[in-house]
Amino acid sequence: MSMVKGSVGTIVGETNPLAFKFLINKQVGRGTYIKAKAEGKDWILAQVEDVKRSNSAYSVNQLSDGARSYDSREMMIAEARVIGVGSNGKLHLPTSPARPGESVFIADEKLIKATLGLAKGDMYIGLLRGYDIRVELDANTLVQKHCSVLAKTGSGKSYTAAVILEELLDRKVALLIIDPHGEYASMKEPNKEGDFSRYKVKPRGYEVVVYTPGEMAMNPKADRPFRFNGLNLSAREVAKMIPHESSSSGQLGLLYEAISALRSETDAYTLEDIIDQVVRSNSKVKWNLVGQLEALMELGLFSGMATPVDELLRPGRAAVIDMTGIAPELQAMIVARLLTEIFEARKRRLISPGMVVVEEAHNYIPERGTGNAASTNIVRTIAAEGRKFGLGLMVISQRPARVDKNVISQCNTQIIMRVTNPNDLKALSKGLEGMTSELEEEIKRLPPGVAMLVSNEIERPITVNIRPRKSRHGGVSTQIVARERAGAPRGSRGPESRPVASARKSGSEKKSGKGLLKRVFGARIA
Ligand SMILES: Nc1ncnc2c1ncn2[C@@H]1O[C@H](COP(=O)(O)OP(=O)(O)O)[C@@H](O)[C@H]1O
Numbered sequence: 141m142s143m144v145k146g147s148v149g150t151i152v153g154e155t156n157p158l159a160f161k162f163l164i165n166k167q168v169g170r171g172t173y174i175k176a177k178a179e180g181k182d183w184i185l186a187q188v189e190d191v192k193r194s195n196s197a198y199s200v201n202q203l204s205d206g207a208r209s210y211d212s213r214e215m216m217i218a219e220a221r222v223i224g225v226g227s228n229g230k231l232h233l234p235t236s237p238a239r240p241g242e243s244v245f246i247a248d249e250k251l252i253k254a255t256l257g258l259a260k261g262d263m264y265i266g267l268l269r270g271y272d273i274r275v276e277l278d279a280n281t282l283v284q285k286h287c288s289v290l291a292k293t294g295s296g297k298s299y300t301a302a303v304i305l306e307e308l309l310d311r312k313v314a315l316l317i318i319d320p321h322g323e324y325a326s327m328k329e330p331n332k333e334g335d336f337s338r339y340k341v342k343p344r345g346y347e348v349v350v351y352t353p354g355e356m357a358m359n360p361k362a363d364r365p366f367r368f369n370g371l372n373l374s375a376r377e378v379a380k381m382i383p384h385e386s387s388s389s390g391q392l393g394l395l396y397e398a399i400s401a402l403r404s405e406t407d408a409y410t411l412e413d414i415i416d417q418v419v420r421s422n423s424k425v426k427w428n429l430v431g432q433l434e435a436l437m438e439l440g441l442f443s444g445m446a447t448p449v450d451e452l453l454r455p456g457r458a459a460v461i462d463m464t465g466i467a468p469e470l471q472a473m474i475v476a477r478l479l480t481e482i483f484e485a486r487k488r489r490l491i492s493p494g495m496v497v498v499e500e501a502h503n504y505i506p507e508r509g510t511g512n513a514a515s516t517n518i519v520r521t522i523a524a525e526g527r528k529f530g531l532g533l534m535v536i537s538q539r540p541a542r543v544d545k546n547v548i549s550q551c552n553t554q555i556i557m558r559v560t561n562p563n564d565l566k567a568l569s570k571g572l573e574g575m576t577s578e579l580e581e582e583i584k585r586l587p588p589g590v591a592m593l594v595s596n597e598i599e600r601p602i603t604v605n606i607r608p609r610k611s612r613h614g615g616v617s618t619q620i621v622a623r624e625r626a627g628a629p630r631g632s633r634g635p636e637s638r639p640v641a642s643a644r645k646s647g648s649e650k651k652s653g654k655g656l657l658k659r660v661f662g663a664r665i666a
């Protein structure tokens with residue numbers, strides 16, 4: 141067998157236009173991009189999907205023959221999947237299979253970049269795993285055709301999302317971020333940790349305004365309160381803002397009665413007026429409703445100056461709605477009302493185009509059968525029609541199986557990080573074209589900070605080492621757990637094992653919050 145200089149192997153056996161095998165003579169591993177001669181002067185780009193070792197000396201036949209020179213018979217065969225032929229910067233599938241006997245070479249960066257479609261974009265999100273090749277996405281496509289970031293907790297979803305958001309802010313895109321954990325306020329500050337020189341990243345902070353729908357005093361990170369217009373609310377609007385259990389038909393009727401009475405008396409009424417009116421009713425069930433309405437009023441969401449929607453989408457700026465401390469049902473209702481106002485205003489071109497980011501999306505757009513949320517409809521509408529009106533969507537979730545499939549299927553760019561839950565993997569496989577069992581294995585093993593990128597703009601899924609953030613990462617929950625683990629003596633159980641189950645069983649412990657914390661986290665915290 142003649143060996144061509146620089147080659148890593150020789151094509152053997154049967155080939156077809158989509159795949160070939162080659163005998164390895166130099167180290168290549170899974171994921172390596174390689175090239176082989178196509179017809180004419182072009183090169184076929186392929187990727188090593190699997191490597192197999194065999195040794196004919198150890199086949200059953202040979203062993204019984206008593207063969208001796210065992211080592212020399214070892215073979216390493218790589219299975220390569222063809223990505224395409226790059227000729228003149230364009231990609232097409234080869235019409236004829238690679239020729240057995242041809243040499244295989246490590247692919248050069250230029251071929252990889254051109255063939256995979258990595259040279260088209262302008263948003264730098266990281267480096268192709270194993271290479272020094274920048275992965276650049278097209279900002280327009282990403283915003284207009286929506287984007288999802290799906291992976292288990294702690295794999296780097298919020299970090300990766302923020303990397304993308306930074307690139308969008310650098311391009312003066314307006315962002316509205318629904319932030320359940322108060323993680324995005326830190327985008328104001330430059331990042332201090334990261335391999336900035338390798339990735340060629342310059343730390344910086346961004347223009348971010350943090351809003352709280354609750355009381356300013358309760359949220360130190362908030363810059364401003366977020367308020368809805370509390371004047372002349374309709375019964376339907378009020379009913380949407382109070383929990384389901386309390387909106388029984390009797391109470392709904394009460395609400396309608398009170399509001400129509402107010403309307404006949406005055407042009408302008410407040411939530412307080414509605415409460416007074418309900419109190420005046422003779423109904424026996426009124427107190428429950430009064431309690432709900434008072435809770436809504438105490439929150440302050442409907443008092444004072446309403447936040448103008450045009451303030452929430454400003455080019456080059458992120459408005460963060462920090463939901464810390466807000467009850468889950470209420471969060472979904474706030475999102476429903478807020479996004480409806482944004483979508484309507486955008487339809488009439490009253491506000492800037494931009495992108496809406498929904499963190500922990502399973503809470504706001506649960507898949508049918510896994511929950512209900514008032515916000516589902518409007519997020520679906522934005523997913524389906526947003527691009528017509530210049531409103532993009534990014535959804536982030538740790539439970540792909542529990543997020544509305546309608547919304548996920550509208551996302552043209554999918555960023556998948558480590559997922560191990562079988563249901564979540566199944567949900568991902570269903571939603572992705574060309575998902576193979578090899579890709580599924582790869583997804584299970586992705587280390588933190590490494591993402592698989594699937595997009596119509598890119599020829600096939602690629603794995604990316606996400607670049608360091610320019611702004612500081614504000615994800616706190618994982619750090620608390622990490623610190624807790626580090627402090628625990630060796631051999632003691634981590635926070636997520638046995639004590640949780642016992643805490644759940646014991647009803648009396650559940651009532652005293654302290655007892656529960658003690659059981660979950662051990663004595664040190666409680
Ligand atoms: N690309 C990355 N580079 C460096 N650190 C990262 C990267 N991605 C994630 N991390 C680290 O991993 C931790 C978890 O990331 P995070 O985005 O908060 O997880 P998730 O949102 O998936 O729960 C963070 O504390 C962060 O420091």
Ligand SMILES: [Mg+2]
Pocket residue numbers: 297298299615
């Ligand atoms: Mg997160």
